[in-house]
Amino acid sequence: MKTKTVFLLAPLLACPLAAQDNATSQLMTYGTTAGGTVDVFLSGVTPDSTTYILADTGLDLNNNTFLQTNFGTGDSQDTLSITGGPTFAAILSGTSTPSGTFPLNGLSLPGTLPHGFEVFWQGFTQHPTPGVDFFQDFSNYRRQVIHDGVQWQDTATLPSVAVANLAWAVKETGLNGRATKVFVCGGGPALLTEDTVPYPTSVTTWEYDVATEEHRAMDDMLESRAFHTVTRLNDGRLLVCGGVTGPFGGPPPAQYFTKVLNSAEIWQEGVGFSSVGPMNGYRAGHTATLIESGPNAGMVLIAGGVEGDVNHELFGVDEILSTGVNSTELFDPATGNFIAGPNLPEPKAGARALWLQNDTLAVIGGVTWRQIGPFKLPDFSDMATFLDPNTMVFGNTRNLLAKRALFGMVELPNGNLVLAGGAGGDILNIGPIADAELFALAGQQFISLPPMPGAVAFNGIAATPTSQVVVAGGAGGTIFDPVPVKSVYQLDALGTAWTTLADLPVEQGGGVTELLEDGNLLVSCGETGVADTATNSTVKLPVQ
Known part of the structure; x- marks a missing residue:
């Protein structure tokens, strides 16, 4: 089940375990027309896991430490490449498939978005164990640019x-x-x-x-x-x-x-x-x-x-x-x-x-x-x-x-x-x-x-x-x-x-x-x- 939701994760105590590599999953969006729809596809994640996809209007390549700071994971790899936190423009969650994918289809794009408007997406999974294993499977960031379908x-x-x-x-x-x-x-x-x-x-x-x-x-x-x-x-x-x-x-x-x-x-x-x-x-x-x-x-x-x-x-x-x-x-x-x-x-x-x-x-x-x-x-x-x-x-x-x-x-x-x-x-x-x-x-x-x-x-x-x-x-x-x-x-x-x-x-x-x-x-x-x-x-x- 996939839903648009709010971020309701409780802070956890840090646990000194080995950190995972960032950007180990892949995220792509399909659809760029304002007033139309967008499909989001996340792959390469842990099967049957709680999965989040975030969207916001800014990029933070200096690494957004929102997850580390607010959930005390103790993992320096728990960084986002998009802005946001504690609120994001969109937060979507659900459970990944047994094959390790997380598809979201037919999401609405507001008709008021202008040509050239940028939306940034990123996904990851949440796991039951507190500490460095709490957040895993971080994706690349995806830059989605709204297009009028006519102009290059x-x-x-x-x-x-x-x-x-x-x-x-x-x-x-x-x-x-x-x-x-x-x-x-x-x-x-x-x-x-x-x-x-x-x-x-x-x-x-x-x-x-x-x-x-x-x-x-x-x-x-x-x-x-x-x-x-x-x-x-x-x-x-x-x-x-x-x-x-x-x-x-x-x-x-x-x-x-x-x-x-x-x-x-x-x-x-x-x-x-x-x-x-x-x-x-x-x-x-x-x-x-x-x-x-x-x-x-x-x-x-x-x-x-x-x-x-x-x-x-x-x-x-x-x-x-x-x-x-x-x-x-x-x-x-x-x-x-x-x-x-x-x-x-x-x-x-x-x-x-x-x-x-x-x-x-x-x-x-x-x-x-x-x-x-x-x-x-x-x-x-x-x-x-x-x-x-x-x-x-x-x-x-x-x-x-x-x-x-x-x-x-x-x-x-x-x-x-x-x-x-x-x-x-x-x-x-x-x-x-x-x-x-x-x-x-x-x-x-x-x-x-x-x-x-x-x-x-x-x-x-x-x-x-x-x-x-x-x-x-x-x-x-x-x-x-x-x-x-x-x-x-x-x-x-x-x-x-x-x-x-x-x-x-x-x-x-x-x-x-x-x-x-x-x-x-x-x-x-x-x-x-x-x-x-x-x-x-x-x-x-x-x-x-």
């Missing part, structure tokens, strides 16, 4: 750097299988390199915590990089591979360039980064996907990418268009080594890859090239190829309806894929496209969708639990001169029409786009409207 809203803090062409991975997930923590690493000042402008790459990494809406600095990478990948392994470690590092060369009239990397490193909680590899090939703009079934389950397939010129250097777009590779390799987390994988049917860079619900790995689109005599003719790919994890052979190729690279691709709840935007056309007519299409998993075919209201490449994309698709930001202009945009489009669940949502506060292309556990869409960093300049703008919008 800033997160509580911003990343410490402004970068584009970064890499990110979902580090932890919640009850709904969506991100509760997002790991972000590296990046550069713009979407593409130019030989007239230096391209400094970053070693910086950080974590975005959905519960607190804050960014936490993490360990620096061993090597600065952009146009790279990061993949979460089954044991929670994070594999960072390849990319470019810079700047090198210059100043004018000498040309600037970056170097394509064959290095890789792994991040581990409490340890930081350590080197692995190197990879068998030099790669940037590749894909790196966890294999989820078959004899190589748990390994990562790294596929395609550009290798640069003979010295593995990139001066600009020309090398990106003509130095793609068709090789792949497997990373084995057990040994830390890379081994050769099956070749792709064609060279690919700027492709997209996903593990599908039918237990195959799809690698789709990208920048490719064809050999015409002694010449390489760059082109955009319309090929989708699928890896069988049991035979480790690519096959079952299908043709997209539109050639595309550097596009958005997302999986719907039913296993189908939506592809939207990207750079496309042919070598004589290169530019962003508005075309969208659906890959039907059951029929193994591509089906046309309505075009987006605007043509974009480098766009972010996400799918909601109700099968709506949101495309955020990206860049118009040309492939040689991308122009970041603010536009946000949403495709209805039937795939019949796009609508235009509120613009992002600033132009953003080539940053993070991730649907979060609480139903907000996160858009962070990317190149912005000032040429060769990135932003650290980080905003969210409810899209459920």
Whole structure:
């Protein structure tokens, strides 16, 4: 039974026992609209225990000692991260379930709460034994921000750097299988390199915590990089591979360039980064996907990418268009080594890859090239190829309806894929496209969708639990001169029409786009409207 109640606990004598660690349970809220409802879910608590969830309008990161002071527990860990005491804005109590959870559903949010109003939540359990064991299972604090459902809203803090062409991975997930923590690493000042402008790459990494809406600095990478990948392994470690590092060369009239990397490193909680590899090939703009079934389950397939010129250097777009590779390799987390994988049917860079619900790995689109005599003719790919994890052979190729690279691709709840935007056309007519299409998993075919209201490449994309698709930001202009945009489009669940949502506060292309556990869409960093300049703008919008 869960009730809204008052705090009627009697003071107890202190007992000198060992203190528990704070923040050992997890609390998340769902719902942010004034006048609507909010669900609160507390997990990781002692089963069948008296449980409290407190809410108030302030945060006290210096540790609120209300429990210690008023109930004499003698435990220095009995601290709250929210303000309040002896009264709180809300006090809810009941008994945790046998599985150690405490759900509260359909709580009313006052209709008078303004957009941007903050509510802070925290939970814990009470136990029969007096002393240090009286209060246990303290949760993280949860920052809930009231939203009008229309405007983009800033997160509580911003990343410490402004970068584009970064890499990110979902580090932890919640009850709904969506991100509760997002790991972000590296990046550069713009979407593409130019030989007239230096391209400094970053070693910086950080974590975005959905519960607190804050960014936490993490360990620096061993090597600065952009146009790279990061993949979460089954044991929670994070594999960072390849990319470019810079700047090198210059100043004018000498040309600037970056170097394509064959290095890789792994991040581990409490340890930081350590080197692995190197990879068998030099790669940037590749894909790196966890294999989820078959004899190589748990390994990562790294596929395609550009290798640069003979010295593995990139001066600009020309090398990106003509130095793609068709090789792949497997990373084995057990040994830390890379081994050769099956070749792709064609060279690919700027492709997209996903593990599908039918237990195959799809690698789709990208920048490719064809050999015409002694010449390489760059082109955009319309090929989708699928890896069988049991035979480790690519096959079952299908043709997209539109050639595309550097596009958005997302999986719907039913296993189908939506592809939207990207750079496309042919070598004589290169530019962003508005075309969208659906890959039907059951029929193994591509089906046309309505075009987006605007043509974009480098766009972010996400799918909601109700099968709506949101495309955020990206860049118009040309492939040689991308122009970041603010536009946000949403495709209805039937795939019949796009609508235009509120613009992002600033132009953003080539940053993070991730649907979060609480139903907000996160858009962070990317190149912005000032040429060769990135932003650290980080905003969210409810899209459920």
